[in-house]
Amino acid sequence: MNVIEVLELSKHYGAKKAVDDISFAVEQGQVFGFLGPNGSGKTTTIGLLLGVINKTKGVIKLFESDDLDSARLRIGATLETPNFYPYLSGFENLKIVAKIKGASEKQIHNALELVGLSARAKSPFRTYSLGMKQRLALAAATLSNPDLVILDEPTNGLDPDGIRDVRQIIKRLADEGKTIFLSSHLLSEVEQVCTHVAVIKNGKLLKSGRVKDLVSRNPFALVRAEDNEKLRATLETYPETLSVSSEGDCVLAELKSENLSALNQFLAERGVFVSHLALRKKSLEEAFVEITQSLN
Numbered sequence: 001m002n003v004i005e006v007l008e009l010s011k012h013y014g015a016k017k018a019v020d021d022i023s024f025a026v027e028q029g030q031v032f033g034f035l036g037p038n039g040s041g042k043t044t045t046i047g048l049l050l051g052v053i054n055k056t057k058g059v060i061k062l063f064e065s066d067d068l069d070s071a072r073l074r075i076g077a078t079l080e081t082p083n084f085y086p087y088l089s090g091f092e093n094l095k096i097v098a099k100i101k102g103a104s105e106k107q108i109h110n111a112l113e114l115v116g117l118s119a120r121a122k123s124p125f126r127t128y129s130l131g132m133k134q135r136l137a138l139a140a141a142t143l144s145n146p147d148l149v150i151l152d153e154p155t156n157g158l159d160p161d162g163i164r165d166v167r168q169i170i171k172r173l174a175d176e177g178k179t180i181f182l183s184s185h186l187l188s189e190v191e192q193v194c195t196h197v198a199v200i201k202n203g204k205l206l207k208s209g210r211v212k213d214l215v216s217r218n219p220f221a222l223v224r225a226e227d228n229e230k231l232r233a234t235l236e237t238y239p240e241t242l243s244v245s246s247e248g249d250c251v252l253a254e255l256k257s258e259n260l261s262a263l264n265q266f267l268a269e270r271g272v273f274v275s276h277l278a279l280r281k282k283s284l285e286e287a288f289v290e291i292t293q294s295l296n
């Protein structure tokens with residue numbers, strides 16, 4: 001099931017195209033990274049998904065429904081700067097959120113536990129460190145047990161310990177079966193946390209796919225043949241193949257070694273003659289740099 005589906009979505013501010021005709025889909029259970037440099041349109045996109053910013057044009061579907069108001073009740077989210085009352089404690093702040101979301105006191109305690117804030121729940125928010133503030137925002141986002149968790153740069157401003165903690169929280173949420181959509185300008189974060197990624201720059205979506213396909217240090221062979229079905233099946237029997245997927249009108253085979261002539265011979269001996277065969281070897285970092293530079 002598509003938890004998020006976005007079609008030709010745009011947000012213009014006068015002549016500025018903050019989000020420019022983007023389309024993507026997030027399936028249930030994915031940890032989807034929305035990766036882009038500063039000012040690329042990440043927060044704007046999240047604002048559009050949450051309905052706090054009005055779109056200029058395009059279609060948003062949530063949980064395969066056009067009834068976005070109802071669907072948004074199943075979302076827990078953090079936006080750029082968490083808004084809490086400084087003089088109230090973390091617990092009291094969550095009580096206010098719980099009232100709005102219809103969450104119980106037990107859910108407040110569970111959320112505080114999840115983010116590791118139980119011990120400091122009674123301290124005023126203004127005495128919290130940045131890391132603790134971020135955690136409280138995460139607690140607020142997960143309070144009513146949402147099916148979809150949307151996080152805007154959840155590790156922004158955190159030290160390495162804080163980053164590790166947030167990463168673990170995200171993993172726990174994913175293990176519970178929640179779908180997670182998070183924005184980041186950090187490749188390493190997306191590499192470590194996400195199953196899928198979309199790269200955005202200047203409001204345009206440049207690439208999306210499985211992180212595994214983009215980060216692998218293994219070589220890939222991009223292959224095309226008359227009969228791609230047969231090609232796929234044959235590639236799966238090749239001893240050097242690690243995984244097979246498709247990309248456009250080609251088949252992408254992840255290989256243990258980059259000997260393409262051996263692969264070509266293997267295919268030819270089984271009656272598969274390729275019309276295209278190319279090597280691809282890329283980390284997400286290289287891919288990201290290449291992708292984001294291609295637009296300059």
Ligand SMILES: Nc1ncnc2c1ncn2[C@@H]1O[C@H](COP(=O)(O)OP(=O)(O)OP(=O)(O)O)[C@@H](O)[C@H]1O
Pocket residue numbers: 013016017018036037038039040041042043044045185
């Ligand atoms: N209310 C607004 N009015 C005019 N321009 C805006 C407005 N909000 C955002 N923009 C512009 O739209 C573009 C995208 O902004 P956005 O905040 O979505 O980027 P971002 O990817 O979240 O960046 P960052 O990583 O810095 O948070 C930027 O050029 C920004 O200046």
Ligand SMILES: [Mg+2]
Pocket residue numbers: 042043044080152
């Ligand atoms: Mg932002």
